[in-house]
Every structure is written in C-alpha cells, then in structure tokens.
Amino acid sequence: MILAGDLGGTTTRLGLFDDGAPRPAPLVTREYATLDHISLAAIVTRFLRDTGCAADAVAATCIGVAGAVVDDEAVLTNVPWRITARELAGVAHLGHATIINDVEALGWAVPVLTADERVTLHEGASAGRGNIAILTMGTGFGAALLHDIDGRLVPSPSETGHSDYPARTDREIELLMYLRAKHGRVDIERVVSGIGLGQVSTFIHGGRCRTLPPGAPEAAVPAHVVAQALSEGCPECVEALDIVVDGLAAVAGNLALINVATRGVYIGGGIPPRIVDRLRRPEFLRVFRDKPPMASVLDDVPVHVIMNPHAGVVGAAVRARHP
Ligand SMILES: [Zn+2]
Known part of the structure; x- marks a missing residue:
C-alpha cells in the first residue's frame, strides 16, 4: 500500500x-x-x-x-x-x-490524467512529443517543468513563483509600482495567486471592496473577489480578477517559451477550476500568445486546466x- x-x-x-x-x-x-x-x-x-x-x-x-x-x-x-x-x-x-x-x-500525475480530469482551452498542434509546463494558482503560485528525455517525461521542480512579475500594460506597471513601494520587490506570487488576488483587490478598490461584509477577515477577500467578479456584481472585483488572470496567461506563455513546451501547458491548483469559464474567454489565449515573434509557436501549444482537485x-x- x-x-x-x-x-x-x-x-x-x-x-x-x-x-x-x-x-x-x-x-x-x-x-x-x-x-x-x-x-x-x-x-x-x-x-x-x-x-x-x-x-x-x-x-x-x-x-x-x-x-x-x-x-x-x-x-x-x-x-x-x-x-x-x-x-x-x-x-x-x-x-x-x-x-x-x-x-x-x-x-x-499529468501523464496519467484521463480526459475527464481536464478541460482543454486550446487543442494546439501537439506533436505527441516534447516538454510540458505546469502552473498552479491556489493560496500561492507554483510551477514545474516536465522534460521529454528520450520519450520519458521527467518532472523537475521550479521556484518560478518567486521570480519577477512580468507587468506588460500601463495598468499592470501602475500595480507593479504600488506593490514595489509596499514590498520592495514584486514576484509572480505577489499578483498571480490567492494572496495576490487580495493585494490586487486592495490596489484596484483603493482599500476593501464595499460589497465585502463588515468584519470579514482578510483571508476571505480572494474568494469574495472571485464570486463578485464571476457574477459581475462589482466592477472593481472584475478588474482585479482580470489582472490576476492576465498575469497567469502571461506567465504561462513565458514558461511555455522557457521550456519549449510543445506538448502542452497544464494549469492546476485550487482557483483555476473555479474560474474555468473566465479562462475559456478568448482574452486568456490572446495574452498567452502575445509574445511576437513567437505567437505562432505558442499557437501550437495545447493548453489544459486540471479539474481533479x-x-x-x-x-x-x-x-x-x-x-
Ligand atoms: Zn469589489
């Protein structure tokens, strides 16, 4: 056993x-x-x-x-x-x-997952060979790489979550400057995680969301922002989740390039299955591929969400x- x-x-x-x-x-x-x-x-x-x-x-x-x-x-x-x-x-x-x-x-687990344990965001043009990149978003952010060595997939760990947050838009650069003033350095986990969702929410709302029940603990903020964003109950919560999801897409694209992940990108952790309808929108794959001149390479990469907790x-x- x-x-x-x-x-x-x-x-x-x-x-x-x-x-x-x-x-x-x-x-x-x-x-x-x-x-x-x-x-x-x-x-x-x-x-x-x-x-x-x-x-x-x-x-x-x-x-x-x-x-x-x-x-x-x-x-x-x-x-x-x-x-x-x-x-x-x-x-x-x-x-x-x-x-x-x-x-x-x-x-x-990735090589033994069954089709009903994942949702495919993009079929890509999988060669059936090649490397795989894995990202997770839960309380924190995690990543690992699967290397194809003579046809055998060998996982290796990664501390990608503590490498630098890749701000791309003017709004994300504003967020970067806000978080840098508070923390000195802004790693990926500071934005792309449950903890990050709380930080981004504070930046966007200029404090706490007005729809948050009085006295709610800080730990309740990420789930609240997700619920408000998915129901479109609060525009600031929608923007906060959008920034975190765009960060996830940008980092997924970076990891796909770093590991030449032609066999696919797998996104797991506690939060992605709960926001899978948001990840299915075209915006996610647009940000994932927005890396000219590598857009066509990234278009061939299959993208999946791991649904089995x-x-x-x-x-x-x-x-x-x-x-
Ligand atoms: Zn809100």
Whole structure:
C-alpha cells in the first residue's frame, strides 16, 4: 500500500493507494485544514488513526509540499513549518518516505490524467512529443517543468513563483509600482495567486471592496473577489480578477517559451477550476500568445486546466512507486 499526500497552504489531502502501474488505485482520501495542525507528522498520524490503517502496511510514502525541497528537507512558503523526510518516515515507522515539491508531484500525475480530469482551452498542434509546463494558482503560485528525455517525461521542480512579475500594460506597471513601494520587490506570487488576488483587490478598490461584509477577515477577500467578479456584481472585483488572470496567461506563455513546451501547458491548483469559464474567454489565449515573434509557436501549444482537485495526491502516489 502507498500513502500519498499534497500539503498546501490551506488544505492538506492524504490518500491510501493500492500499488499499480501506471496509476495506483485510490482506496481512501481525506482532507485536513493544514494550519489546524502543528506539523505534517501530526496530520499523517491523525490520518492513519482516522482510516484505521496500520503504519506497517504502508510500503512507500510520498508527500508533495508547497515549497522548495533541498536534500530531503522542505522549507514551506505559506506554512511556518520545516519538514524532513526523516521526520515523516519516523511517524509510526512508515515505509520509505519521500518529500517532493507539490507541483513536481502534479507533474507525475499529468501523464496519467484521463480526459475527464481536464478541460482543454486550446487543442494546439501537439506533436505527441516534447516538454510540458505546469502552473498552479491556489493560496500561492507554483510551477514545474516536465522534460521529454528520450520519450520519458521527467518532472523537475521550479521556484518560478518567486521570480519577477512580468507587468506588460500601463495598468499592470501602475500595480507593479504600488506593490514595489509596499514590498520592495514584486514576484509572480505577489499578483498571480490567492494572496495576490487580495493585494490586487486592495490596489484596484483603493482599500476593501464595499460589497465585502463588515468584519470579514482578510483571508476571505480572494474568494469574495472571485464570486463578485464571476457574477459581475462589482466592477472593481472584475478588474482585479482580470489582472490576476492576465498575469497567469502571461506567465504561462513565458514558461511555455522557457521550456519549449510543445506538448502542452497544464494549469492546476485550487482557483483555476473555479474560474474555468473566465479562462475559456478568448482574452486568456490572446495574452498567452502575445509574445511576437513567437505567437505562432505558442499557437501550437495545447493548453489544459486540471479539474481533479486530487491530481497532486495521484502524482505523489505515482512518484512513490519510483523510489
Ligand atoms: Zn469589489
């Protein structure tokens, strides 16, 4: 049996899988509020108790975590924990334990995703070979690259979210100057994420949205802006979401060029499935391709949205099979 997981800034998903190639079969999956716990080990211990699973039945464990992993140690970006593979393996003597970046874990899932687990924004002209780029937008922003090495897809992690935000329009440059004055430097995650949506909303509204209920916590702002934008209830919320979506499209185009992702761009994370109708509008692909003289190259790149919220856990289970 395999224990696989996906530790995000807001939600941690854990699952038990029957070993099987190429895609292990899920037995049970549970979700936990990440910050209601003191550590990943505490969540795993609770999961084993909740599911009645004996730790010695677990042959291999792999958890994708939202942060950079160096030498089996992860420093998380939006969660105040340091996690090591040794600590994880020590939980009730679990089997061989691995920690990888969460978007790298999603990369392991992409080759085994079924057609009903994704929405295609653009068919492109897929050669059936070539590299893939993956982006995620949830609490934070994540990215990973899948390299085609002699026909085998090999995921590699990336800290693209902390590279510089690519402002393109006059309005985005105004936003860049506003955020630079507040934070000194403006990385992609500062705009293209749930956290970013809150920052962009404050810039556009000149403070809080007037439709936000009094006393609502700051953490409620991103979901509120998305709801108001999709229902077109507040014009400033519409503009805020447009800027974040345009940023996602521009970064997706950049990553497609950086990795020559002729086999496709996959967009995952918690927010894209909720705004997929907004991503389907022509504006998204227009911004994605707006990189002359490379527009025709980008027009050939397939673009998909990953709709299965458990895809990261599936990827971690696939990775657990490759110790
Ligand atoms: Zn508003």
